[in-house]
Amino acid sequence: MTLYFLKDIRQSYAGRTVLDIAELALDAGNIYTLTGPNGAGKTTLLNILSFLSPPSAGQMTFNGIPVKFNAASLQQFRKSVVLVDQHPILFSTTVFKNIEFGLKIRKISRKKRNRIIQSSLSMVGMKAFINADARYLSGGETKRIAIARALACAPNVLIMDEPTANLDIENQLNIESIIREIHRQHNVTIIFCTHNIAQGARLASQHIHLFAGRVTDTEHENIFKGEITALNGRQYFRIDEKVLIPVPATDKRETKISIHPGAIKIVDRRGDEPVPPSLRGKVMGLSVEKDWIRAMVDVGVLISLIMETNEYDSRNLRINDLVDIEIHPDGITFF
Amino acid sequence: MNFFGDSLMSAFGLMLSLDKELIEIVRVSLNVSLASTIIAGVAGIPAGFVISTGDFPLKRGVITLLNTLLALPTVVIGLLVYAMISRNGIFGVYDLLYTQKAIIIGQIILVMPIVTTFTISAISRIDARYRKTAMTLGASPFQAALVILKEARFGITAAVVAAFGRVISEIGICMMLGGNISGYTRTMTTAMALQYDKGEFVLAIALGIILLAISLVVNISLTYFQGKATG
Numbered sequence: 001m002t003l004y005f006l007k008d009i010r011q012s013y014a015g016r017t018v019l020d021i022a023e024l025a026l027d028a029g030n031i032y033t034l035t036g037p038n039g040a041g042k043t044t045l046l047n048i049l050s051f052l053s054p055p056s057a058g059q060m061t062f063n064g065i066p067v068k069f070n071a072a073s074l075q076q077f078r079k080s081v082v083l084v085d086q087h088p089i090l091f092s093t094t095v096f097k098n099i100e101f102g103l104k105i106r107k108i109s110r111k112k113r114n115r116i117i118q119s120s121l122s123m124v125g126m127k128a129f130i131n132a133d134a135r136y137l138s139g140g141e142t143k144r145i146a147i148a149r150a151l152a153c154a155p156n157v158l159i160m161d162e163p164t165a166n167l168d169i170e171n172q173l174n175i176e177s178i179i180r181e182i183h184r185q186h187n188v189t190i191i192f193c194t195h196n197i198a199q200g201a202r203l204a205s206q207h208i209h210l211f212a213g214r215v216t217d218t219e220h221e222n223i224f225k226g227e228i229t230a231l232n233g234r235q236y237f238r239i240d241e242k243v244l245i246p247v248p249a250t251d252k253r254e255t256k257i258s259i260h261p262g263a264i265k266i267v268d269r270r271g272d273e274p275v276p277p278s279l280r281g282k283v284m285g286l287s288v289e290k291d292w293i294r295a296m297v298d299v300g301v302l303i304s305l306i307m308e309t310n311e312y313d314s315r316n317l318r319i320n321d322l323v324d325i326e327i328h329p330d331g332i333t334f335f
Numbered sequence: 336m337n338f339f340g341d342s343l344m345s346a347f348g349l350m351l352s353l354d355k356e357l358i359e360i361v362r363v364s365l366n367v368s369l370a371s372t373i374i375a376g377v378a379g380i381p382a383g384f385v386i387s388t389g390d391f392p393l394k395r396g397v398i399t400l401l402n403t404l405l406a407l408p409t410v411v412i413g414l415l416v417y418a419m420i421s422r423n424g425i426f427g428v429y430d431l432l433y434t435q436k437a438i439i440i441g442q443i444i445l446v447m448p449i450v451t452t453f454t455i456s457a458i459s460r461i462d463a464r465y466r467k468t469a470m471t472l473g474a475s476p477f478q479a480a481l482v483i484l485k486e487a488r489f490g491i492t493a494a495v496v497a498a499f500g501r502v503i504s505e506i507g508i509c510m511m512l513g514g515n516i517s518g519y520t521r522t523m524t525t526a527m528a529l530q531y532d533k534g535e536f537v538l539a540i541a542l543g544i545i546l547l548a549i550s551l552v553v554n555i556s557l558t559y560f561q562g563k564a565t566g
Contacts (some may be wrong), residue, residue: 050471052471079473082471082473084360090462091466091468092486101474101482105472105474149472264508
């Protein structure tokens with residue numbers, strides 16, 4: 001069932017369009033991951049989906065009901081959708097009162113409130129913190145309490161803006177398992193944005209990619225900003241004055257490029273130094289995705305590539321291995 | 336014993352004997368000061384909230400005007416209000432001159448800018464995420480406003496305490512609009528000035544001690560409240 005339907009949604013600030021979505025439909029009960037580079041419009045879209053800020057133009061339906069972007073209507077829709085911010089803030093009081101806030105607004109009886117608060121805290125593994133002062137919690141604890149506070153409101157949709165940003169690995173895994181558990185137990189539609197593509201692939205059933213305010217296919221990964229430079233009769237894209245990526249001929253100077261992860265191949269090493277157009281880097285991460293393996297290779301900047309499982313098996317790739325990669329020119333897009 | 340010591344001893348004697356005149360002066364002072372502080376608070380806190388969170392033309396101009404009004408001398412307020420409530424003034428018909436109401440009106444004008452600017456300052460420092468969080472949890476704009484006021488409570492309490500301190504210690508408005516009528520509009524500050532003029536320092540010093548004691552109690556209460564709230 002279609003939960004959200006967005007048509008010609010546009011958001012502009014001071015004459016600059018930051019979001020321009022022709023059409024987007026989101027179904028109930030799924031986990032969606034929203035990816036894209038900084039400034040792509042992810043947070044703007046999440047704010048619109050959370051009914052916190054109306055778009056400059058466009059139409060939207062929620063559960064089949066047309067959304068009127070006036071204060072009273074938005075407040076009514078907000079009762080069904082809760083956003084957990086990238087850096088959530090807790091009210092300067094106890095954990096109990098923080099979670100109680102949304103329940104009081106929904107006029108839930110004291111007895112029921114206590115029960116819901118207990119179960120929400122259990123869900124995020126923070127029951128022992130029920131009477132703790134919210135101001136003295138760590139970053140990871142704050143995020144978990146913020147999720148419990150959102151969950152207590154029994155939303156139909158839980159929206160999270162980079163739920164694992166700035167957390168250590170242990171807390172990232174904690175949050176990931178909480179997200180999975182919330183979805184399993186409550187069948188809540190979850191929409192979260194992340195820069196961690198592997199995390200998105202692990203958790204989500206659907207993937208939305210934003211680039212320059214528009215929904216695009218997921219080809220636009222490995223986005224870098226730099227300048228075109230010529231060296232030994234060949235054109236390169238220079239990033240941060242240190243990384244040179246061979247690119248097809250172009251008349252652009254300062255630009256952005258994206259490299260399709262499927263267009264990057266690991267090649268056999270030939271000698272102690274990489275031979276152009278190869279780049280040499282260290283394998284920093286490996287993850288399993290639906291039909292392929294994703295590797296993160298540090299060539300001076302972090303590049304994400306995907307390969308088939310049989311290639312991965314044949315290369316016997318390990319973390320920290322030094323590898324040479326080549327980028328097929330067809331996989332490079334200039335912006 | 337020296338002159339100051341004698342006066343101090345006599346002042347304590349006056350206070351311990353619960354001197355009727357002294358009690359009446361303190362009562363009038365507290366009456367007008369509390370009334371003007373409460374009214375300025377009720378009007379100034381929401382005004383500060385609206386100015387701080389609102390987006391309207393001339394917002395900076397309004398804030399600049401309020402900051403300027405912080406320097407408004409009590410004598411100027413006394414003159415302006417006098418011109419309005421004296422028999423020939425536009426509010427002369429209400430017969431307010433030389434009443435406690437006249438003092439309260441003048442003191443409200445004096446401390447409204449204090450409460451409003453302190454509230455603006457306190458609310459401006461509150462993280463915008465509090466409002467957003469309250470809204471996403473289902474709060475109405477009014478409920479979200481209450482969350483912000485609660486988060487800014489220390490700054491707002493300080494605004495009210497500063498306003499109370501200003502009105503209980505001012506003399507110009509009390510003298511010009513109250514007339515220093517014994518048992519009716521005589522406040523601690525006007526009584527002190529009168530006793531000073533008469534060369535009677537005992538009551539003046541007693542009133543000075545009480546004024547400082549009240550200020551101390553108010554500040555101890557604030558510190559206790561802030562200590563409790565910060566846990």
